[in-house]
Amino acid sequence: MPVLEVCGLSKSFGGFRAVSDVDLVVAEGEIAAVIGPNGAGKSTLFSLITGHLQPTAGRVLVNGRDITGVAPHKICGMGLGRSFQRTNIFPKLTVLENVRAALLAHRGQGPNFWSRANRLCHGEAQALLASIGLSVHAPATAGTLSYGNQKQLELGIALASDPKILLLDEPTAGMSASETHETIALIERIARERRLTLLFTEHDMAVVFSIAHRIAVMYQGRVIAHGDPVAVRADAQVRRVYLGD
Ligand code: ADP
Numbered sequence: 001m002p003v004l005e006v007c008g009l010s011k012s013f014g015g016f017r018a019v020s021d022v023d024l025v026v027a028e029g030e031i032a033a034v035i036g037p038n039g040a041g042k043s044t045l046f047s048l049i050t051g052h053l054q055p056t057a058g059r060v061l062v063n064g065r066d067i068t069g070v071a072p073h074k075i076c077g078m079g080l081g082r083s084f085q086r087t088n089i090f091p092k093l094t095v096l097e098n099v100r101a102a103l104l105a106h107r108g109q110g111p112n113f114w115s116r117a118n119r120l121c122h123g124e125a126q127a128l129l130a131s132i133g134l135s136v137h138a139p140a141t142a143g144t145l146s147y148g149n150q151k152q153l154e155l156g157i158a159l160a161s162d163p164k165i166l167l168l169d170e171p172t173a174g175m176s177a178s179e180t181h182e183t184i185a186l187i188e189r190i191a192r193e194r195r196l197t198l199l200f201t202e203h204d205m206a207v208v209f210s211i212a213h214r215i216a217v218m219y220q221g222r223v224i225a226h227g228d229p230v231a232v233r234a235d236a237q238v239r240r241v242y243l244g245d
């Protein structure tokens, strides 16, 4: 059984169809990518999956259960985590406090830094930062981190909800080549260690073809091709509309 299944998913904004009749299946443990030019509907698709937007039509199933219309925090509680294309961190809090706040939020607690729950999750936050290689930045104000480190912190915040399925929207957007390389290695390691199912969007083709087991290509709201990297790279329509052939 697929862990994530999207059936006939559509979203219109006014008369404009941002996502149009999308079908998608992601198997357990798979690293799957959604690619496509700017405005293709990738972020909208992610928001439909995570409940941040309601579809105009179609369904989303997680482990066979219909989660269409369920509130985002409930979907998150079912093990489906996400990061956002624009970072979602609290810039004035420290790096450690950001992760603690995310851990507390997952437990349904407010960011009260003197509460017992918060003291308990201090160690957990430190362990999470260690696992993403940000321990050295723990006391730094999050807003002062490099852009690459902020995106890595964003990944840590997404991991605080202990997801089984993780959706990453352009995890390396705006990064230098070396930051991209480092972040992709980090994502691969985390996915392996936590046995995650990963669905990500990415504009860097080299990244996509190097780590994705399966790729869906979106164009003007539709999935125009899907399959393994070799099949997708060879697809004539993909080459025409996306790779610029
Ligand atoms: P991608 O992530 O592939 O770049 P998006 O999902 O962000 O694409 O956007 C797909 C299309 O939907 C774009 O044309 C965008 O302008 C439009 N769109 C996205 N969100 C909204 C919204 N809230 N209201 C109106 N149009 C939107």
Ligand code: MG
Pocket (backbone or CB within 6 Å): 042, 043, 044, 085, 169
């Ligand atoms: Mg986007």
